[in-house]
Amino acid sequence: MTEPNAWVRMTQHDPGHSAAYIQRFRNLAAQGKDLVGEARLVDAMLPRGARVLDAGCGPGRIGGFLAEAGHDVVGVDVDPELIAAAEEDHPGPRWLVGDLAELDLPAVGVGEPFDVIVCAGNVMTFLDPSTRTTVLRRMRDHLASDGRAAIGFGAGRGYSFEDFLADASTAGWEPDLLLSTWDLRPFSADSDFMVAILRPA
Numbered sequence: 001m002t003e004p005n006a007w008v009r010m011t012q013h014d015p016g017h018s019a020a021y022i023q024r025f026r027n028l029a030a031q032g033k034d035l036v037g038e039a040r041l042v043d044a045m046l047p048r049g050a051r052v053l054d055a056g057c058g059p060g061r062i063g064g065f066l067a068e069a070g071h072d073v074v075g076v077d078v079d080p081e082l083i084a085a086a087e088e089d090h091p092g093p094r095w096l097v098g099d100l101a102e103l104d105l106p107a108v109g110v111g112e113p114f115d116v117i118v119c120a121g122n123v124m125t126f127l128d129p130s131t132r133t134t135v136l137r138r139m140r141d142h143l144a145s146d147g148r149a150a151i152g153f154g155a156g157r158g159y160s161f162e163d164f165l166a167d168a169s170t171a172g173w174e175p176d177l178l179l180s181t182w183d184l185r186p187f188s189a190d191s192d193f194m195v196a197i198l199r200p201a
Contacts, residue, residue, distance in 0.1 A: 005101075006126040008078060018081035022059050026089070029061075037182040038120040039065040041195070042150050046071060050115040053142060054093070055100055055135075056123030058082045064090025066118075074110055076100065101131035103138040113144040120150075120182075124164065125157035132159070136171035140200055148176060152195040161194045173198040 004012075011017050029035055039062045042052065048070045054063035057075030059082050067073040073093035077083050078100070086095045096108065100123075105111070117139050127135055139149060155161065165175065176199045180191035187194060 005078065005099075005128050005131070011079060011081075018079055022082065022085040025059055025061060035061045036065040038062050038118060038150070038152065039069075041182050041184070042066060042116055042118045043069050043071070045116055045148065045150070045197075051112060051144075053105075053114040053117040053139075055103075055117055055119040055139060056121060056126075057086060057095065058121055060086030060090035060093070060095065062118055062120055063093045063095075067092040074105065074114075076103065076105075100135045100138065101127070103135070103142065105142060113147065114142055115144055115147045117143055117147070117149040118151075120152050122153045122157060124151060124153045125159045127159075129159075132164075133167045133171050136168050136173060140172045143200060145200065147200070149173065149198045150195065151198065152182060152193065155192045155194075161191075164194070165196070168196070168198055169201070172201050174201040 025035065043066060049072065051072045052063065052066050054073060054075040057063050057077045060075055063073040063075040064086070067090065075086055075093050075095045076098045078098065080097045083095045083097050124132070143149065153159065175196055177197040178187035179185060179195040180187045180193055182195055
């Protein structure tokens with residue numbers, strides 16, 4: 001059993017946290033806010049009908065968009081409330097409750113590798129530090145040999161970009177492209193957000 005991540009500890013401390021998070025994004029969607037910038041970048045990387053793993057999918061906003069765009073999507077999140085919301089709001093993809101540090105999709109009948117893995121929403125910063133490299137390695141194990149990962153998170157959340165890139169290298173990844181936003185602005189030394197497009201080393 002791995003160490004519980006920060007999201008799990010947060011929901012244990014505040015049982016209403018997940019419901020509030022779900023409602024927040026439903027409210028933003030109802031207001032017409034753009035909630036799928038990450039998904040548009042991922043969609044641009046893929047041919048129609050590609051296989052996508054939404055790692056830390058939350059209530060499904062990214063995976064749901066990609067499924068509507070014609071991709072075969074599997075979403076995994078540790079929070080059952082978020083998965084239930086994804087199933088309700090975005091039917092179509094396969095939504096699974098699971099800890100990314102223990103990711104083993106062939107064990108639940110999902111054996112085919114993925115063309116892209118997307119990990120957005122600061123998911124990496126919620127991981128327990130002891131599991132970061134494990135999660136990155138397990139993601140790599142689920143990727144097609146010519147696939148890529150798109151991982152984004154902000155600075156000042158206890159996981160430096162330098163440490164992340166070092167962990168990614170240890171887990172068998174190398175950077176294809178580093179951006180400072182999901183809308184393709186270049187990464188620089190003073191960027192306060194990173195989107196790392198990674199490929200297997």
